[in-house]
Every structure is written in structure tokens, then in C-alpha cells.
Amino acid sequence: MEALTKMTRIEIVIPGRDAPPIRELITSAGSTGYTAVSGVSGLGHHGQHSGALLFNEYDTLTMLITVLPTEKAPALIGAVRQLLEDGPGVMFVADTYVSRPEYFA
Amino acid sequence: MSLGVRAAVTRATRTVVPMWPLSSFIAVNPLGAHESEDFAISGVTRPRNAYLADYASGRISGADLVAAVLHRVPELAGAGNVTLGGRVWTAAELVASELVHADHHGRTTPPPPSPDPVDELVSIWIAAYLDPHPLWEMPDRDQGLWAAWTTMTRYDPRLPKMARKRLRDIPRTADEALAQALARLDPSGSRTEAILRQEALGLPGWVAHIKWRAEHVGDINLTSYLAIRLTLRWALDLPLPLAVKKPELGSATVWERAGTIIPALAEDSASPDTLARVARILTLHPPHLHASTWQSAYEEHYRLQLVATLSPTTTRDLQSAVQLVMCIDPRSEGMRRHLEADLEIETYGFAGFFGVPIRFASYQARGTIDSLPALIAPRHAVTETTNDLPRARRRTNALRFRDALAAGVHASETTPAAPFALAETLGWFFGAGALLRTLWPGTIRARERLHRQATPALSTEVTIADAFTLEERASLAETAIRMMGLDRFAPLVVLAGHGSSSANNLYQSALDCGACGGNPGAANARAATAIFNDPQVRRILAGRGLAIPETTVFVAAEHNTVSDRIDILDRHLLPESHIDVLNEFIGTQRIAADLLVRERSSELPGASGHSLARLRRRAHDWAEVYPELGLAGNAAMIIGPRAMTRGVNLERRVFLHSYVPELDPDGSALETIMTAPLVVAQWINHQYYFSTVDQNRWGAGTKTIHNAIGTIGVLAGHGGDLKSGLPLQSVAVGNTNLHEPMRLTVLIQAPLDRIGTIISRNQVLRDLFDNNWIALTARDSQHSPWHRYGTYGWHTDTELGQTTEGD
Numbered sequence: 055m056e057a058l059t060k061m062t063r064i065e066i067v068i069p070g071r072d073a074p075p076i077r078e079l080i081t082s083a084g085s086t087g088y089t090a091v092s093g094v095s096g097l098g099h100h101g102q103h104s105g106a107l108l109f110n111e112y113d114t115l116t117m118l119i120t121v122l123p124t125e126k127a128p129a130l131i132g133a134v135r136q137l138l139e140d141g142p143g144v145m146f147v148a149d150t151y152v153s154r155p156e157y158f159a
Numbered sequence: 160m161s162l163g164v165r166a167a168v169t170r171a172t173r174t175v176v177p178m179w180p181l182s183s184f185i186a187v188n189p190l191g192a193h194e195s196e197d198f199a200i201s202g203v204t205r206p207r208n209a210y211l212a213d214y215a216s217g218r219i220s221g222a223d224l225v226a227a228v229l230h231r232v233p234e235l236a237g238a239g240n241v242t243l244g245g246r247v248w249t250a251a252e253l254v255a256s257e258l259v260h261a262d263h264h265g266r267t268t269p270p271p272p273s274p275d276p277v278d279e280l281v282s283i284w285i286a287a288y289l290d291p292h293p294l295w296e297m298p299d300r301d302q303g304l305w306a307a308w309t310t311m312t313r314y315d316p317r318l319p320k321m322a323r324k325r326l327r328d329i330p331r332t333a334d335e336a337l338a339q340a341l342a343r344l345d346p347s348g349s350r351t352e353a354i355l356r357q358e359a360l361g362l363p364g365w366v367a368h369i370k371w372r373a374e375h376v377g378d379i380n381l382t383s384y385l386a387i388r389l390t391l392r393w394a395l396d397l398p399l400p401l402a403v404k405k406p407e408l409g410s411a412t413v414w415e416r417a418g419t420i421i422p423a424l425a426e427d428s429a430s431p432d433t434l435a436r437v438a439r440i441l442t443l444h445p446p447h448l449h450a451s452t453w454q455s456a457y458e459e460h461y462r463l464q465l466v467a468t469l470s471p472t473t474t475r476d477l478q479s480a481v482q483l484v485m486c487i488d489p490r491s492e493g494m495r496r497h498l499e500a501d502l503e504i505e506t507y508g509f510a511g512f513f514g515v516p517i518r519f520a521s522y523q524a525r526g527t528i529d530s531l532p533a534l535i536a537p538r539h540a541v542t543e544t545t546n547d548l549p550r551a552r553r554r555t556n557a558l559r560f561r562d563a564l565a566a567g568v569h570a571s572e573t574t575p576a577a578p579f580a581l582a583e584t585l586g587w588f589f590g591a592g593a594l595l596r597t598l599w600p601g602t603i604r605a606r607e608r609l610h611r612q613a614t615p616a617l618s619t620e621v622t623i624a625d626a627f628t629l630e631e632r633a634s635l636a637e638t639a640i641r642m643m644g645l646d647r648f649a650p651l652v653v654l655a656g657h658g659s660s661s662a663n664n665l666y667q668s669a670l671d672c673g674a675c676g677g678n679p680g681a682a683n684a685r686a687a688t689a690i691f692n693d694p695q696v697r698r699i700l701a702g703r704g705l706a707i708p709e710t711t712v713f714v715a716a717e718h719n720t721v722s723d724r725i726d727i728l729d730r731h732l733l734p735e736s737h738i739d740v741l742n743e744f745i746g747t748q749r750i751a752a753d754l755l756v757r758e759r760s761s762e763l764p765g766a767s768g769h770s771l772a773r774l775r776r777r778a779h780d781w782a783e784v785y786p787e788l789g790l791a792g793n794a795a796m797i798i799g800p801r802a803m804t805r806g807v808n809l810e811r812r813v814f815l816h817s818y819v820p821e822l823d824p825d826g827s828a829l830e831t832i833m834t835a836p837l838v839v840a841q842w843i844n845h846q847y848y849f850s851t852v853d854q855n856r857w858g859a860g861t862k863t864i865h866n867a868i869g870t871i872g873v874l875a876g877h878g879g880d881l882k883s884g885l886p887l888q889s890v891a892v893g894n895t896n897l898h899e900p901m902r903l904t905v906l907i908q909a910p911l912d913r914i915g916t917i918i919s920r921n922q923v924l925r926d927l928f929d930n931n932w933i934a935l936t937a938r939d940s941q942h943s944p945w946h947r948y949g950t951y952g953w954h955t956d957t958e959l960g961q962t963t964e965g966d
Contacts, residue, residue: 058288069922074374075169082723106919108638108827109516109835110534113923137169142922 058151061158062127066118066134068143071114074091074132083130086158089157092100100142121158123152161338171355176366176381177371178883182327182667182870185533188845189857190930194923198902198931199451203474203852205900207262210453211267214259219456224255227455232443233950241436242424250440253420258453261421263411267278277391278361280317280877283306284387285365288841289372289379290869293573305385322394323940330544333386344917357402358388364881368872411436423460424612451931458794458901458934459958465795465904465958466936466945468807479911481744482649486511486657486672486680487592487792487814487836490720491756495749495815499805504747506801507643508815510836511689514639517541517626520621523555530675530682532673532839539626541686543619543785549617557614566572601772603662618731621682623689632690633699639687640705641828644800648711651740654687655716656680656723659789663781665867666859667887670720670789673843674836684715685728692732710877712737720786721778723752723759731959759811784862784888791890791898793847796834796862799908803941814840818909826913833917834925841933844872844903850885851900859886865905907937911946911953918948 061139064074066076080088093106103115120141122130133143151157174192179185187196190201205769213219216668229235238250248256255265288297288304298951302482312318312326341351344713359366359381366381371378383947392399413421417438419431444452481504485491487508493508516531519759522543529537571581595602623632639645645652657681659670667810668677675683690696691713700707714737715728725748733741753771760766764785775820777786796874797804803816814835849857859865859882865873873883890898909913913938920923927933928948935948944958 074175075165078373078380079165079169082165083162100922101925102920103922104830104834104917107834107921108530108831109510109514110923111536112534113834113838113921129162133166136163136166139170141170141173141710 055151058153059155060124061121061150061152061155062124063119063129063150064127064130064134065145065146065148066138067115067145068097068118068138070116071112072116072141072143073118076137079130079137080095080118083120083122084126085120085130088118090117091117098144101138121152123135123155123159124149143159161227161334164338164341167351168355168385170631171352172359172366172370175359175363175370178367178872179533179677180368180871180880181370181665181867182668183529184666184671185677186669186885187228187533187844189849190840190845192874193203194930194932196930197451199448202447202450203849203857204450204454204850205852207450207453210457211259213457218452218697219580221255222958223456223459224452225249225251226459227452228254228444230256230459230947230949231448233450233954234443235260235440236835238443239436240439241433241440243421243429243433243437243537244427248388248424250443250943252527252630252640253424253437253440254444256424257416257441257444260913261416261419263416263419263449272400275361275397276395277388277397277882280391281384281388281880282365282874282880284311284361284363285369285379285384286868286874289368289871299487303333304379305336305386308383308387315876319395320521322391325394325954326390328391333380333383337382337386340393341388343393344389354389354399355385357400358385361388361400362880367883368881379583379923387923395524413442416441416446417604424808440612454902455931455934457824458904461794461899461901462904462934462936463958465470465813467810468809468904469803469808470805477502477505478647478678479503479649480740481505481653482507482645483653483744484509484513484643484645485653485655485718487796487816487840488657488720488813489673489790489813490787491571491657491718491917492815492818492958493755493811494751495801496716496806496808497754497758498747500751504744505649507645507800507817509639510671510839511680512683513654513656513680514635515539515686515690517683517684517686519682519686520706522617525559528676528678528681528682528966530680532674532835533676539628541682542622544622545617545619547618551617554615554617559612561610566710581846583613596781599785600662600776603779620729620732621685621689621757623693626686627690629695629699632693633696633703635687635736636690636696636700637703637767638706638828638831640700641822642832643817644822645817646819646822648707650712651737651744652660652691652711652713653714653716653725654684654691655718657718657720658683659699660778661722661783661786661788662779663861664786665865665873666862668891669786669885669889674838679717681715681717682727684717688713688715688729707827710736714741715803719778720789722775723755724749725752759788762897764897765792785892789889790847791841793840793844793898793903794901795904795906796837797905797906798829798837803908804907814903818907820909820913826917827849829907829909829913830917830921833914838923841903841927843934844901846885847890847898848900848902851896851898853888853889854884854890858884858890861887895933902931903933905933905935908940909937910939911937914948925947 068076092111092114095105096103096119097118107114138145176187176189176191193201235254238248258300291300298310299306309329313323330339333351345351345354367383383915418436421437482505483498484507485495487510498504499506512531516538518527518533518540519530520527520542521546571577657672661667671677672680677776690872697707712734714733716725717728718725726931755772756774766774777783792812794812797820798816800819801817816832817966818829818832858877864875865879867873875882890896896918918928928935936945938945946953946954
């Protein structure tokens with residue numbers, strides 16, 4: 055772990071139709087990228103969610119994952135919290151370690 | 160950059176449903192963001208007087224009202240009876256009587272807000288930014304809306320000198336400007352979201368389109384838009400717009416309601432005990448439900464009629480010579496019905512993109528079209544190729560010449576002073592053409608023939624192998640077969656997409672195929688045909704138990720919904736062995752087309768007594784605002800085998816999706832149907848519903864005063880908001896509705912537990928069914944009783960009784 059750089063990993067699970075503004079927030083916060091996984095399945099606050107649907111990406115859940123320097127994280131976390139306040143979606147925040155920090159700065 | 164401001168903008172505009180540009184019109188539920196709430200909360204229904212008139216005429220019966228009341232409030236079934244006026248009233252009857260005799264749901268509509276000068280200015284700037292004049296585009300446009308606006312407003316003479324002076328010293332970015340404006344208006348920050356929401360209500364059409372554009376093009380966003388509005392308000396010293404008051408419901412107490420209904424039903428005064436009993440029953444059906452219950456009763460009448468008309472036969476053992484697969488679009492129903500008069504033809508319904516979502520570019524075309532449902536993103540680029548290169552060169556040269564000519568004329572029209580010279584030199588020519596076209600719309604066909612002769616026709620093929628891997632092609636074919644229940648194959652299988660043709664019609668795209676993103680469906684039909692005819696795909700399908708005989712050939716076609724002709728595409732790919740059967744099909748289709756055009760003419764405004772030729776000329780008449788009626792009248796969707804509906808005149812009101820449970824052992828095909836075609840049908844249905852119920856708020860107004868903003872949308876007249884929804888001519892003639900506004904009635908023949916499982920694991924379906932945006936009736940098989948999906952899940956539909964089909 056000593057050779058790795060500590061950063062913050064943020065995962066957001068939201069309906070596909072609500073993903074564009076979150077993606078915009080992520081890039082505006084200074085993240086150099088994100089991973090999007092569409093068709094996420096599971097069981098949550100609003101009940102069961104089927105996985106990927108063949109011809110509908112709009113109504114399935116999407117998971118957005120981004121890693122960014124720890125000092126840039128609070129602004130993004132605050133904005134996403136504000137966005138999720140009374141709508142569907144969850145956010146997970148965790149420390150993470152990366153081997154190539156220049157990819158994320 | 161303030162992320163908090165962006166988050167506040169997103170929250171404030173969360174309920175805005177994106178509006179697609181007019182060039183690829185996508186019907187949407189304008190209240191789609193409220194689907195997580197009960198439909199009754201929307202409060203958008205016809206006025207009570209309209210329901211009362213239907214009740215008086217029998218369009219809504221007393222039984223319909225009682226059934227609607229019981230469906231809405233099942234608890235009323237056990238709420239006891241009341242004796243009034245010498246008869247016994249069940250609780251549901253009492254509640255239904257209140258709907259007829261008392262008006263407690265009348266909403267008082269607040270007066271419209273006074274005109275806001277900010278709206279007028281901003282509308283012009285946004286239009287100029289999104290639809291730039293080729294020679295006079297906004298300065299710094301390439302740097303985004305905020306940069307262009309801040310540069311231009313310093314010189315805009317419509318702004319007072321003082322405002323221009325103020326605007327010289329504003330932040331360089333929209334985010335900073337919006338944060339600054341909000342800080343001035345609301346130092347505490349407690350009303351930020353309310354201010355932004357109120358500001359976004361000013362021009363709802365533009366806001367909806369900007370939301371779409373931000374996601375799909377990216378050259379504008381709502382942060383810039385709202386920053387301009389609030390900064391301008393500050394520069395002009397204008398107050399914030401007043402919050403629009405919500406319509407208020409009547410505030411009668413349940414005792415007052417009981418006191419109103421009892422004298423209407425009984426001459427004698429009621430005892431305190433009876434009064435209390437009536438009040439207790441009425442409590443179960445509060446006034447905010449009254450309007451939606453009337454609406455349910457209106458729909459119940461249609462639902463009962465629809466189920467009663469379903470075909471009593473459920474199996475068909477005849478071997479057909481031709482199978483025709485058409486879009487689920489209700490307009491296909493008429494064509495399918497007339498064609499099936501020939502017992503050699505059987506038909507299927509499937510989403511008009513045939514399960515092949517593509518971005519398509521015609522041979523050497525400059526642009527592409529996204530020919531796929533709006534629910535998915537394009538991932539497969541399909542183009543055309545040809546082996547006839549010499550002819551392709553001649554065709555390209557001819558098209559380039561025409562393009563250059565058109566571009567030259569256009570440049571002359573838009574360059575200062577040149578229009579005068581153009582009018583002097585070519586004005587007579589164009590004038591004569593316009594006169595011919597106005598007086599004899601059919602002459603446009605002669606011009607089209609001339610164009611065709613000058614431009615050599617080219618035999619092309621679509622390039623599916625580059626766009627899809629073999630496994631993808633096989634999966635798409637398997638999915639399509641299982642979804643539409645194609646359990647046997649005729650020698651010829653026709654996949655017919657659909658498109659519409661009309662002249663001078665800004666809403667042309669709204670008449671094309673919704674499953675193809677508001678485009679004609681020919682490209683998808685051709686791509687799907689190529690996949691089904693691919694020997695490698697067939698080998699894989701055979702390995703999966705879906706063998707397509709070698710003697711079966713698929714052919715692509717396109718149904719023109721104005722002329723009702725079906726044009727066969729890529730004929731050069733059809734083997735000699737199938738020419739005869741194709742020609743027989745074409746002959747039958749011509750007869751069916753004439754019958755269907757004649758049938759439709761009875762509903763087309765101004766078409767009474769017209770010849771078939773004249774009816775078809777509507778496609779070329781640039782003064783015709785009713786080339787066809789599109790999907791007006793759509794009211795239901797049936798998912799099940801065609802045998803349920805074969806031979807039944809559904810009056811082109813029903814989306815028909817074929818489905819055979821036996822071909823779908825794991826239910827995945829049904830899940831795909833319910834989460835895609837059904838959702839799209841619901842969008843279309845609600846677009847028609849809201850455009851009809853409140854044309855002023857949710858419709859685009861009359862076509863006759865529309866001004867196009869490029870291919871983005873239309874304004875009514877020379878300014879104001881971008882119009883959303885369907886134009887008046889899509890849903891009405893004057894004050895008479897062409898469309899009966901009803902929420903989609905969905906009928907499914909499939910195992911109930913399978914349907915229930917699919918609903919329970921898909922939020923979109925839970926919202927739609929549980930919150931009464933659409934209604935679901937289903938049965939396990941043709942011999943099973945119908946069940947209704949309601950508040951507490953499935954229950955036997957006593958209104959429909961036991962099914963006897965097939966017995």
C-alpha cells in the first residue's frame with residue numbers, strides 16, 4: 055500500500071434517466087473520468103430492480119464510479135448529496151488507493 | 160465553478176421532461192416525471208361538464224361509474240349499504256351518485272400570469288443561438304451560450320442603455336453569474352431552488368428542449384439559460400415572477416357533501432345515523448379523486464367494449480403463403496385486417512424497428528439518422544453499399560448538381576440584396592411552380608418523376624456485417640422471433656416498416672415511426688431482413704431450436720400511412736423462386752390499400768365523397784393540414800397472439816404486439832415487450848391525451864400560425880415559447896375532438912404470475928400500473944377468466960365475466 059496513492063472513490067446508483075446531470079457534476083468537479091455500468095440490478099429502498107433491459111436503458115439503474123484526489127471530493131460529494139436529497143438514488147464514498155495517480159489528477 | 164449551483168439547477172428542473180427536436184419528433188408523456196405519483200394528483204382531465212354530457216348520452220353508463228369507483232376504492236365493496244328515498248344504495252352506487260349530482264372536484268383555475276418581458280427577450284436570443292443564421296450568427300457562439308450572450312447584449316438596442324451598461328461588468332462564466340444573481344435575490348440561500356424552479360417555468364417549451372439538447376448535443380445547458388434570465392432580471396430591475404398558484408379543489412367537508420347528496424337521492428330528510436353512514440362512505444372517495452374516477456369510467460366503457468369484441472377463435476392451423484410483420488402502431492391494424500381477408504396471408508405485430516436499433520446513413524449521404532427507440536442509445540452504425548459503381552458515380556454527380564443548385568438558390572435568398580435579383584430573374588419560374596402546386600397538388604408527382612429520371616436509381620444493400628457481430632445478429636433474430644411468437648414460417652415473410660409523406664408539414668416526423676425515433680422504418684426493415692436471411696444466423700438459430708426453413712425468404716417493405724401502399728424494398732435481393740408469391744401479395748395489398756384509404760376517409764376532415772386519387776393527393780398538397788390522422792384515437796394495447804383479434808375491426812385504435820407464451824419459457828421476451836414497446840406506446844398515448852385535454856398548456860396550437868425555428872421546433876406567430884406537444888390538427892377539428900383522450904388500456908394474454916413478476920421487478924412498470932397511469936387487464940390463456948390489476952394486485956374481473964372463447 056505504501057507505493058500507492060490515497061484517493062477518494064465515489065459510486066452513485068441512480069435511474070438511467072437521471073444520469074446525465076450526475077455525469078456533468080463529476081466532470082465539472084475535476085474528475086478525469088468515470089465508469090458507467092448500466093442495467094444494475096438489486097433490491098433497494100424502492101423495491102426490486104431488474105437488471106439490464108434489452109431495449110430500455112432509460113428506466114434501468116446506472117452505476118457511476120469515479121476516483122478523484124481527496125481534496126476535490128468534498129465539493130462533488132456535497133453536490134451529489136444535494137441532488138439525491140429527495141429523489142431516487144444512493145451514493146457510496148470510500149478511500150481507495152491507486153497505482154497511477156497521474157491518471158486521476 | 161459552483162457545483163452546488165449546478166445541483167440546485169438540476170433539482171429545480173427535475174420534473175421537466177426533455178423535448179426532442181421536431182426533426183425527430185418523439186411523443187412523450189409530458190408529465191412523465193410525475194409517474195411516481197398517482198395520476199389523480201396531476202388533476203389533468205376533461206372538465207366535469209364533458210363527462211356529464213357523456214353520461215347523459217350513454218357514453219358513460221351508471222355501471223361504468225360504479226365499476227370505476229370500485230376499482231379506485233376497493234374498500235367500498237365492504238362498506239355496507241344505505242337506504243335512501245325508498246331504495247337500498249350500495250356504497251359504490253352512492254359514491255357514483257355523488258359524482259353525478261354534486262360538484263366537489265371543480266378546480267378553480269387561477270388566471271394566467273401577466274406577460275414577462277424576460278420571456279420575450281430570452282426566447283429571441285435562444286432561438287438565434289440554437290438556429291444560427293448562416294451569415295449573421297451570434298458573436299462568440301463557438302464559446303457557448305453565456306459567452307455569446309454577454310458579448311451580444313452590450314450592443315443589443317432592445318435593452319435600455321442603463322441595462323447594457325450594467326451587463327458590461329458581469330462574471331465570465333454562467334455558474335459564477337448564476338451564483339451571484341442568486342446571492343443578490345436570496346442572501347440566505349433558503350429559496351434558491353424555488354427561485355430557479357419559478358424562473359424555469361417562464362418558457363417551459365424552451366426549457367424542455369434545452370434539457371434534451373444538453374444531454375444529446377451539449378452546446379447549451381440550463382445553468383447558462385437560468386443565469387441569463389436572472390442576470391437580465393437584475394439588469395432590468397425586474398422583480399421575480401410571481402409563483403403560479405396551483406388550482407384549488409373545492410373545500411366542502413364530508414358532512415357538507417353528505418348533506419348535498421342526500422336531498423338529491425331522497426325527498427325525506429335523513430336521520431343522523433343515515434347522515435353519518437353516508438358521510439363515512441363518502442370519506443373513502445375524497446374530492447381529489449373525483450375527476451380521475453370520471454375519467455376511469457369513460458375508459459371503462461371502452462375497455463368492456465374492446466374485450467367483448469375480441470375474436471372467439473384462438474387457433475389458426477392454415478399454412479400461409481405470406482407472413483407480414485408490421486409495426487405495433489395502431490395504423491397498421493387497418494392494413495393487417497384488410498390483408499387478412501386473404502386467408503393466404505397472416506400478420507404479426509412487432510415494434511417497427513424490428514429489434515434492430517441502428518444509426519443509419521444512406522449511400523454517400525452527409526448525415527445520419529438514429530433509427531431506434533428513444534429509450535436506447537445508438538451503438539450500431541449501418542450504411543449502404545453497392546456493387547454498381549458506374550451507376551453510383553452518375554447518381555452521386557446528379558445529386559451533387561441538385562444540391563449545388565439548391566444551395567445556390569438558398570444563398571441568393573439569404574444574402575443581403577441578392578433576393579431582389581433572384582426575384583427578378585427566377586421569380587416568374589418559382590411563382591408559376593407555386594401556382595401549379597397550389598391549384599393542382601398532383602403536379603408535384605410529375606416533378607418527383609422528373610427528379611427520379613434525372614437521378615439514376617441505385618441497387619444497394621445495408622451493411623449489417625460491419626455493424627453487428629455474428630452473435631449479436633443471431634441474438635437479435637432470436638429475440639425478435641420469441642418476442643413476436645413467430646412459431647412457423649411461410650415461404651415469404653415481409654417485414655414492413657412505416658413512414659408518412661406529406662408536404663409543407665412541420666410535424667411530418669410525428670407521423671413517422673415512433674419506434675424508429677420519428678423516422679421512416681425502411682432502414683430497420685432492410686437491416687432486419689438482411690439478418691434473417693443470413694445463412695450463418697439461421698444456422699445458429701437452428702441450434703437454438705428456431706429453425707427457419709431454407710425455402711423461407713424475408714423481404715423488406717415500407718407502409719406509407721397516407722396512401723396505404725406497401726412498397727417492397729431491395730427487390731433485387733429476392734430470389735426468382737419467390738417472385739410469383741410476392742407479386743400475388745402486391746396485388747392483394749393494392750386492393751387492401753384502396754379499402755383502407757376509403758375506410759379512413761370517413762374520419763378525415765373534408766374528405767367526404769372524395770375519390771381515392773384525391774385522398775392520396777393529400778400527401779402532396781402543401782395547404783393540407785390533415786394529410787392523415789396519425790395515431791388519433793389510440794386507446795389500447797393488446798399483447799397476445801393475433802388469433803385474439805383476427806377478423807375484429809379495432810378501428811385503428813389499438814397497438815398490437817404479437818406474443819406467444821410458449822415461445823418464451825423464461826418470460827424475458829414479455830419483459831422486453833412490457834419495458835420497451837409498452838412504455839413507448841404509453842408515451843404516445845399520454846402525448847395525445849394531454850394535447851387533447853389541455854391544448855393550450857400541453858399542445859402546440861394550430862399549425863396555421865406556426866413558424867419554424869430551423870428543425871428544432873415551432874413558435875406560434877413570431878415569438879414566445881417553443882411549442883411542445885401535438886398541434887391542434889393532430890387531435891381536433893376546431894372545437895371537436897378527433898381523439899378520445901383515454902389512458903392506455905393494456906390487455907395481455909400470458910401467465911398472470913409471469914406478468915406480476917415482471918411488474919414487481921421493474922420500477923417503471925410499478926409506477927405506471929400502481930399509480931394508475933395505465934390500466935392492465937390480463938388472462939392466463941384463452942380459456943381463463945380475465946383479471947384486473949388493481950390496488951391489491953390481481954382480482955377476477957367480474958365486469959368481463961368468464962371467458963368462453965374456444966369452448
